[in-house]
Amino acid sequence: MKAAVCTGIGSIDIQDIPRPVPGPGEVLVRIKSVGVCGSDVDGYRGKHPMIGFPIVLGHECSGTIAEVGPGVAASRLGEAVTVEPFFICGTCPFCLAGTYNFCSDLKIIGHQVQGAFAEYMPIPAEFAHLKPDTVSFDEAAIMEPCSGSLHAVQRCRIQSGDVVVIIGCGTMGSFSTQHCANLSAEVIVIEPVAFKREAALELGASHTLDPETDDLVAAVSRITNGKMADVVIEAVGERETLVETVSLVKNGGTVMLIGWTGNDTDPFDLTNTTFKELTVLGTLGFCRDFPTSMKLLAAGKVDIERIITHHFDLDHVQEAIEQLEAGSDGVWKSVVRVS
Known part of the structure; x- marks a missing residue:
């Protein structure tokens, strides 16, 4: 063959x-x-x-x-x-x-x-x-990245009305945007590529930010009236974006690490992770998520x-x-x- x-x-x-x-x-x-x-x-x-x-x-x-x-x-x-x-x-x-x-x-x-x-x-x-x-x-x-992002989003236990910041609107970020929107969350997507920011709004994001021109902490604070995000999903896998997560999430909030740098160790704000009592989550692939993803697609809930x-x-x-x-x-x- x-x-x-x-x-x-x-x-x-x-x-x-x-x-x-x-x-x-x-x-x-x-x-x-x-x-x-x-x-x-x-x-x-x-x-x-x-x-x-x-x-x-x-x-x-x-x-x-x-x-x-x-x-x-x-x-x-x-x-x-x-x-x-x-x-x-x-x-x-x-x-x-x-x-x-x-x-x-x-x-x-x-x-x-x-x-x-x-x-x-x-x-x-x-x-x-x-x-x-x-x-x-x-x-x-x-279906594979659709299911992987669904697995990650479900681990975050997002509730209706939660503010979710998604860093990156590649494949995993775009699906995470749709899954969070399906849960009636308010989604803020951070993405440097203009056409992806435009598409993110079509896929369910309420707001988009350009990391190359926007002050991300100030912008998220403004959108949330100072509360910051309930959940931050890192979907890039770069050291710079990994570091940003802690500054964008509220006290007692959740950080989900979908992106993977490939390094054994990376910089992370452990002081504020502790003082803000954050929950930091990892995710590994999927498990019994494919049938659910297929149902969402067939029902028009995922594009x-x-x-x-x-x-x-x-x-x-x-x-x-x-x-x-x-x-x-x-x-x-x-x-x-x-x-």
């Missing part, structure tokens, strides 16, 4: 590799659409601790079930699915408790095992979720098409990754159409 193989730092070759055979409890998905993610950039540049070479990258994907492994009903053949990109052991304490995102032997497609920039890919049958006919394959491919700006074919995966890395004008979310 045809695959885009990342053979080393900054190198992707289009190769003919063996078509995988689904194992017990697995299905083989013929890939239709794949979202390009920042972690693909990190893997491509050799900066992701979970990704080595050679590897087929890509973990946000959709397709159709082309083959079933032992123990999987033949009736699933031909199903259109979105893929939750996990392989889990199913037997460790975390899996048995239902928190499989903490699995002791967790493997993620496009990280430790073959990813989706290929014609076919195996996945546990339980993580191949049915795609409604009203949802496109492109939209279904982007995915709005953030998809570019399309590529399998031969141009490297270009898609490098374009995202460069932050090219107008690029928000790119989708690779494999078949």
Whole structure:
């Protein structure tokens, strides 16, 4: 089968590799659409601790079930699915408790095992979720970040009327904006790119701020009448934005760290975290969130098409990754159409 193989730092070759055979409890998905993610950039540049070479990258994907492994009903053949990109052991304490995102032997497609920039890919049958006919394959491919942001927002326990500051309106920030708006929160989005600020207002934000020109603390104070935000969601993963979170949240508020710098240690205002009695939360992927995300999309509560700006074919995966890395004008979310 045809695959885009990342053979080393900054190198992707289009190769003919063996078509995988689904194992017990697995299905083989013929890939239709794949979202390009920042972690693909990190893997491509050799900066992701979970990704080595050679590897087929890509973990946000959709397709159709082309083959079933032992123990999987033949009736699933031909199903259109979105893929939750996990392989889990199913037997460790975390899996048995239902928190499989903490699995002791967790493997993620496009990280430790073959990813989706290929014609076919195996996945546990339980993580191949049915795609409604009203949802496109492109939209279904982007269920992964939609679900990851939903998982993070749910951990924040946001109430109607809460003020939520979201730092960054990339893929995760844009979905977080929509999820918070669906909870009737007042959303303030901080984003330097003008077209993303404009789109954030369409996606449910009440206010947008430009970090390059606005005094963020003063602006949030003005909008909230001095109260500051109930929740701050950091969705960039840069040291500078990490530091900003504590100054924007109210006493007793919550900081959610979706963004990841890739560093073992980063600067953080621990003094004010303590004195303001803040709750600081992390988030790891998703867990039982895909079905909910799909229902939100099918019900029109989430707009995915709005953030998809570019399309590529399998031969141009490297270009898609490098374009995202460069932050090219107008690029928000790119989708690779494999078949």
